Amino acid sequence: MNGAEGRDGQNEGQGAEPVVTREIAAEAAVWIARLHGPDRSNYMERKCRAWQARSAAHRLAFERGTDLWMEAAGVDRVAVARAAAASMPEGRGGEGQGASPAHAGTRGWAWPRPGALALSLTATALVVGVLVGQPWRDIDSYDTGIGEQRLVILKDGTRMSLNTSTRVKVELDQTQRRVRVEGGEAFFEVAKDASRPFVVQAAGTEVTATGTAFVVRLTPPGAGAHEALDVTLVEGQVVVREAERRVAAAKIVPPIVMAAGERLRVRGDQGTSGGVTAAPAQPQRDRPRMDQVLAWKRGEAVFDNASLPEALDEMNRYSAMPIVGDPSLAALRISGLFKTGDSAGFAQAVAKLHDLRVRELPDRLELLPR
Known part of the structure; x- marks a missing residue:
């Protein structure tokens, strides 16, 4: 294992986004459910902060899980911040007790204390299911x-x-x-x-x-x-x-x-x-013929006694410059191998084969009888 890669699968210090494994995602979901449950305590908050400090992957998993919980519960971020501030003693904040464990990260908003915000238990269960299942879907x-x-x-x-x-x-x-x-x-x-x-x-x-x-x-x-x-x-x-x-x-x-x-x-x-x-x-x-079915993988179109309209439809799939055939030419048959995307080359080849003329217009090529 590369020395810069931690045991949780993230590449610290290399600029890449940390890899959140299934186990880390499940642990984050459990922490979120516990912190919004009736048994939340200062000790539990300290333990969660310590868990997040273990790696960038832990912090990212918790951040994503909290986002999912808020979306599932229909929570407004501004309301969360106000509720957290209202429940926090004056003068406390930053990295002090009661502040968000992810406060030093990118989000910068705090957890609401119990009672400051009503949590839907259904939303919590949804977060757990999504976090655990998401990496495999x-x-x-x-x-x-x-x-x-x-x-x-x-x-x-x-x-x-x-x-x-x-x-x-x-x-x-x-x-x-x-x-x-x-x-x-x-x-x-x-x-x-x-x-x-x-x-x-x-x-x-x-x-x-x-x-x-x-x-x-x-x-x-x-x-x-x-x-x-x-x-x-x-x-x-x-x-x-x-x-x-x-x-x-x-x-x-x-x-x-x-x-x-x-x-x-x-x-x-x-x-x-x-x-x-x-x-x-x-x-x-x-x-x-399999070589005909898979000819497009070689950049080719193969026709075996195809009608002119059928051949034109096929060739036009590969070019922004379509070829339009006069209706009187519909009975003509085409056989041969042609390069896909080469509308002009195909039109000239067909014109030579059946003694036709090609008229070039700004938005299309026309095959016409002489």
């Missing part, structure tokens, strides 16, 4: 812009590769690992942990795995098309089932067990026709 959000890609290594060791224009929210705790894909595409290489299944939610659908690799792509509705979800299993096994239906999504009943190499395509509800709700589209399974 991480919620983070990640996103990428147009044409941006990002690799995120989660705390459990899972590798999460985000493609262009992707938004995800990650929640990890002691019992579960959960990711919500709110848009875009992500490749998950899941760290094995049988006790904590890895669940990805998107468009009312859940993909559950313990240790595997798969791609989730969520396409928003637009141009007459409904929201679409593609789940492609690269290796291992996953189970796909319907989650709580908060958005339009196809029903998956019963759950579907996918095998490596499969892609499951889930389409959103088809809306209504003549006042009658149309039946949701059934999920479809196929076996795509």
Whole structure:
């Protein structure tokens, strides 16, 4: 162990924020509950001050816990300071008895004496639960812009590769690992942990795995098309089932067990026709080319006899300069490998292949017949 690192895990004197361990957080919660209980005494206050003096991590844990207690109880800081001052004999303060043990820290406000402020026991219990549980419940959000890609290594060791224009929210705790894909595409290489299944939610659908690799792509509705979800299993096994239906999504009943190499395509509800709700589209399974599915990780887009509109939609995901095709060209087919983000290069290649012309405008490129 580094000599500058104390036994409680904090790096004193190095400028880094002290590390509050689970044990320290629990001790701080107990001190806060005791100090606001009926058995508070001067002796107890001195013991608490001594406990905080043991390390910066102890002081930080107590400070955070007190903040949580005040928020849970709906307490105003100014009212606390006034109550403390009113309960303190004239002339006392600073580091004297009855002042805040953290007075030398950043907060600078004192504890109220018993009777100066009513404490909700429910709020105290809440603080204890939050302090002990908080270090093991991480919620983070990640996103990428147009044409941006990002690799995120989660705390459990899972590798999460985000493609262009992707938004995800990650929640990890002691019992579960959960990711919500709110848009875009992500490749998950899941760290094995049988006790904590890895669940990805998107468009009312859940993909559950313990240790595997798969791609989730969520396409928003637009141009007459409904929201679409593609789940492609690269290796291992996953189970796909319907989650709580908060958005339009196809029903998956019963759950579907996918095998490596499969892609499951889930389409959103088809809306209504003549006042009658149309039946949701059934999920479809196929076996795509994996090099095509994962081409974006190499900065490439691979097309195999794709329609021109499909190819344009794919290429436009990676560039702020969209390519617009004349409607009369919709029947044209595209095959080949292209660099993502290179709108001009793609437009020129397609124009040469099909004898078209490219018109450059300030905000877009247009493919037009000659």
